[in-house]
Structure formats: structure tokens, C-alpha cells
Amino acid sequence: MLQVAVAFARHISQPSPVGLCGVCADFLDVSGAGITLMSGLNSGPVCSSNDRSGAIEDLQFTLGQGPCQDAFATGEPVTETDLAGNRVNRWPQFTPQALEIGARGVFAYPLSAGPARIGVLTLYQDLAGALTEDQEADCRAVAEVIAQTILTSQAASRPGVLADELDNAGAHRAEVHQASGMVAVQLGVDVAEGALRLRAHSYVAGRSIADVAADIVARRLRLSGDDQDDGDGGVSR
Amino acid sequence: MTEMSERLPQMKGQTMAREELLAETFVQLADSLVDEFDIIDLLTVVADRCVELLDTDAAGILLADSDGNLRVMAASNEQARMLELFQLQNDEGPCLDAYSTGQPVVCTDLRLFSDAWPVFASEALDSGFLSVYAFPLRLRNNTLGALNLFRTNSRQMPETDIRLAQALGDSATIAILQDQAIRDVSLEAGRLQHALDSRITIEQAKGMLAERSNIDMSDAFERMRTYSRANNRQLTAVAADIIAGTLPLDALIPQPA
Numbered sequence: 001m002l003q004v005a006v007a008f009a010r011h012i013s014q015p016s017p018v019g020l021c022g023v024c025a026d027f028l029d030v031s032g033a034g035i036t037l038m039s040g041l042n043s044g045p046v047c048s049s050n051d052r053s054g055a056i057e058d059l060q061f062t063l064g065q066g067p068c069q070d071a072f073a074t075g076e077p078v079t080e081t082d083l084a085g086n087r088v089n090r091w092p093q094f095t096p097q098a099l100e101i102g103a104r105g106v107f108a109y110p111l112s113a114g115p116a117r118i119g120v121l122t123l124y125q126d127l128a129g130a131l132t133e134d135q136e137a138d139c140r141a142v143a144e145v146i147a148q149t150i151l152t153s154q155a156a157s158r159p160g161v162l163a164d165e166l167d168n169a170g171a172h173r174a175e176v177h178q179a180s181g182m183v184a185v186q187l188g189v190d191v192a193e194g195a196l197r198l199r200a201h202s203y204v205a206g207r208s209i210a211d212v213a214a215d216i217v218a219r220r221l222r223l224s225g226d227d228q229d230d231g232d233g234g235v236s237r
Numbered sequence: 238m239t240e241m242s243e244r245l246p247q248m249k250g251q252t253m254a255r256e257e258l259l260a261e262t263f264v265q266l267a268d269s270l271v272d273e274f275d276i277i278d279l280l281t282v283v284a285d286r287c288v289e290l291l292d293t294d295a296a297g298i299l300l301a302d303s304d305g306n307l308r309v310m311a312a313s314n315e316q317a318r319m320l321e322l323f324q325l326q327n328d329e330g331p332c333l334d335a336y337s338t339g340q341p342v343v344c345t346d347l348r349l350f351s352d353a354w355p356v357f358a359s360e361a362l363d364s365g366f367l368s369v370y371a372f373p374l375r376l377r378n379n380t381l382g383a384l385n386l387f388r389t390n391s392r393q394m395p396e397t398d399i400r401l402a403q404a405l406g407d408s409a410t411i412a413i414l415q416d417q418a419i420r421d422v423s424l425e426a427g428r429l430q431h432a433l434d435s436r437i438t439i440e441q442a443k444g445m446l447a448e449r450s451n452i453d454m455s456d457a458f459e460r461m462r463t464y465s466r467a468n469n470r471q472l473t474a475v476a477a478d479i480i481a482g483t484l485p486l487d488a489l490i491p492q493p494a
Binding site for chain 1: 273418419420422423425426427428429430431432433434435436437440441442443444445446447448449454471473480482486
């Protein structure tokens with residue numbers, strides 16, 4: 001465990017969480033890796049090693065469903081060695097879309113800080129199959145190092161202010177939350193409801209929440225009152 | 238920690254050999270550190286085991302808080318707790334000396350210590366105690382507190398008991414340090430989440446303002462910042478009020494001069 005941590009630490013040139021995903025994917029020998037910061041229902045990307053892992057992170061955020069959410073909720077690693085396998089599907093919305101993106105295996109490791117959890121490391125494989133025992137042990141070790149790296153970055157920041165590197169990485173998903181506020185005013189509801197409407201619209205429209213939010217913020221899209229579950233029906237452009 | 242007490246069969250005066258009980262105690266202490274544990278429960282177990290394993294009638298544990306003030310964390314019985322509190326209130330006694338010097342304090346006959354601790358010595362004697370052994374809870378130069386043994390006899394404590402008391406104290410020290418490390422990292426995690434939540438709150442409020450006044454996000458942010466400064470309030474607090482609906486959006490529209 002210590003050896004892994006040291007090897008990993010040497011592997012990264014800078015102690016910044018943002019550069020970690022590519023290193024993770026290489027080091028753990030998987031198709032892709034994404035690191036997500038989480039707080040309650042909110043989550044945001046710290047980094048992803050490639051477009052596919054970025055898309056998988058976005059998909060889980062849009063749906064509020066997937067291995068990342070489960071790992072965060074339980075504090076235990078969540079493993080699915082073959083999303084296309086013929087078994088009870090724990091993520092009915094996530095699975096088909098994840099397969100479409102090109103993921104067959106997904107592996108999520110919670111980023112823990114003592115009893116608290118701050119995020120999740122999500123790995124995907126483009127082929128079905130379990131990780132080796134060594135890989136699994138390495139994943140746990142790497143998750144510990146990532147958690148520590150994130151906390152270290154934040155520790156240098158003023159209280160209440162998100163560390164620059166996390167902020168710049170978009171961990172706060174600025175546009176999504178701006179759009180939630182806009183939708184709330186458009187529909188005359190509170191922000192929590194605005195966020196739900198935004199999410200529902202994205203799901204029904206089959207788009208990522210980030211894309212829909214960008215359209216709303218750019219005022220290319222407004223959600224109207226009857227836009228609850230009928231997709232584009234209530235959209236005016 | 239109830240688990241720990243349940244696992245341990247009734248021991249004092251029973252068949253279980255002292256060595257076995259000893260070994261079991263240390264294994265249990267080590268085990269409990271692996272999982273989540275309650276530091277007060279664990280220290281109470283240490284105090285109880287001292288009474289069961291050593292030539293002592295009562296035991297108490299004092300621990301310094303983050304400001305360096307000592308507090309009673311655990312005691313084998315109410316008498317020990319009262320004696321610990323008594324020392325803290327009167328700012329004198331063997332336990333305080335062990336903490337402040339970082340060295341063990343041995344007092345085999347309290348009747349001879351009325352000069353050193355006039356108030357404590359007389360109170361302890363009145364409670365029926367004749368001798369006190371106090372051991373610092375210490376890692377290198379860092380003293381965290383003290384483990385104190387109160388005895389109704391004035392015999393010298395056997396050398397093996399003294400070494401054992403120190404070993405139990407060391408176990409307690411490790412537990413205390415681990416507990417503090419966990420607290421520290423939990424605090425950091427809480428700060429990180431607070432920072433993330435603040436940032437999100439500000440973005441949501443920006444969105445509401447931008448939509449209401451048909452302005453862009455940077456103008457919305459500027460408006461919030463101007464309001465915060467003018468009213469001497471934190472940006473996050475203003476954003477939170479906007480979201481809660483307690484601060485009307487129109488209140489942030491700049492007034493013409």
C-alpha cells in the first residue's frame with residue numbers, strides 16, 4: 001500500500017488533483033478514469049482521462065444514478081464487470097447509455113476522509129472482465145492518495161472558498177447551477193425544484209445536463225411551465 | 238465498546254489467568270482501533286482494565302483539549318471522577334503534575350503530601366485513598382493527558398504493574414492520537430464540502446439574478462458583490478438569502494445616484 005502510494009506520488013509531476021486522471025488510467029491499466037467531487041446531491045468533475053470517461057461522469061450526474069452515486073452513498077467500492085451481462089440491472093437508465101458511450105466494465109471507489117467522503121474515483125473498461133486482485137488493491141490505494149491530494153489542495157485555500165485548481169476544473173459545474181437558478185425564476189419555483197426540472201428536461205431530451213445548461217445560460221433555450229415530462233414539447237427557442 | 242465488554246468474559250477473581258486477560262485486553266484495544274471507535278468508550282475500557290489488572294482501586298484519565306485545558310475523559314468509578322475534577326478545580330494534584338512535567342508521579346502515602354497538594358491530599362484521604370500513581374499519556378515530547386491510579390493501600394506498586402500501567406497508557410495515547418487524526422481529516426472534508434456548496438449557492442443566485450433582470454452572469458455577480466459590500470455581508474450569505482427567497486431579487490438592482 002505504501003509502495004503504491006509512493007510509486008503513484010512519484011508518477012505525478014505536480015501534486016494537483018487535476019492532472020491525476022490520466023495518471024490513474026495509465027497506472028491502473030484501465031480504459032479511462034474520472035474523479036468527481038461530491039457533496040450531498042451535488043457533484044462536479046475534478047478531471048477525466050478522456051472524453052469517454054468525461055461523458056460517463058456527465059451521464060451519472062445527469063441521471064443522478066450510477067456506480068459513482070452508489071459508491072458515495074455506501075462508502076464501499078462498486079463494481080460492474082459487464083454492463084451488457086444478462087443480470088438484474090441496478091442502473092436501468094445509466095446502463096444502456098453507458099454502453100452506448102463505450103463502457104463495458106465500471107468500477108467506482110469512494111474517496112474517503114476519515115468517516116467522511118468527498119468524492120469518487122470512477123474507472124471504466126471498454127471490455128468486460130474483472131480487475132485483477134493487484135489492480136483492485138492499487139485502486140483502493142490510489143483512491144486514498146487522491147482524497148489526500150484533494151484535501152491538501154483545498155487546505156491551502158481560504159475557508160469557504162473552493163481551491164483555485166478545483167474551481168478551474170469546473171468542480172462546481174457553474175453553468176448547471178446558473179441554469180438551475182434561471183429555470184427557477186422562469187418557472188416561479190425554488191432552486192431545488194429548478195435543478196430537478198433541468199435534470200428532467202435533459203433526461204427526456206436525451207442530452208447531457210451540461211449541454212442543456214449551456215443553452216439555457218446562453219438564452220438559446222427556456223423551460224416553460226408545461227415542460228415537466230414531455231421533452232421538447234415545452235421548449236421555445 | 239459495549240461489544241468489547243461483551244466479548245470479555247467475567248474475569249476478576251475467576252479462572253482466566255492474568256496473562257490471558259492482559260493479552261486479550263491489548264488485542265481488543267488494537268482491534269477497536271481498526272474500526273470506527275468512540276474515544277470516550279475506549280478510554281473508559283482502559284480505566285476499567287487498570288482496576289481489573291493492576292494493584293489499584295480506581296483509575297481516571299485526563300485529556301487536554303485543543304486549548305490545552307484538561308478534562309476528565311474517563312473514570313472507573315464516580316469517586317475517581319470526583320477526585321479528577323477536584324484536582325482540575327483546585328489546580329493541584331499528582332495528575333496535573335504528571336501532565337505538566339511529562340513524568341510519572343508516585344505518591345505512596347498521601348499523608349506525607351499535604352504540603353505539595355494541601356487541598357487534594359486531604360480530599361483524597363477523606364475519600365479513603367492512601368496512594369496515587371499518575372502516568373503521563375505521552376508520545377515523544379507531546380503530552381496529551383494523564384492516566385491516574387487511586388489506591389486505598391500504601392504499598393509500593395509492583396514493578397510489573399507500573400510497566401503495565403504505562404503500556405495501557407501508551408495504548409490510550411495511540412487511540413487518542415488516532416481519534417484526533419480522524420477528527421482533523423473530517424474537519425478538512427467538511428471544509429471542502431462547505432467551499433463547494435458555497436460556490437454552487439453563488440452560481441445559483443447568479444442565475445436567478447441574471448434571469449430576473451436579463452443581464453449576463455458577470456453583471457449578476459457584480460451586482461451581488463456590490464450589494465454584499467454595501468451591506469457588509471459575506472457573498473455566500475447574500476447568495477443563500479437570495480435562494481431562500483428572504484432577499485428579494487429586486488433589492489439588488491442598483492439605485493440610480
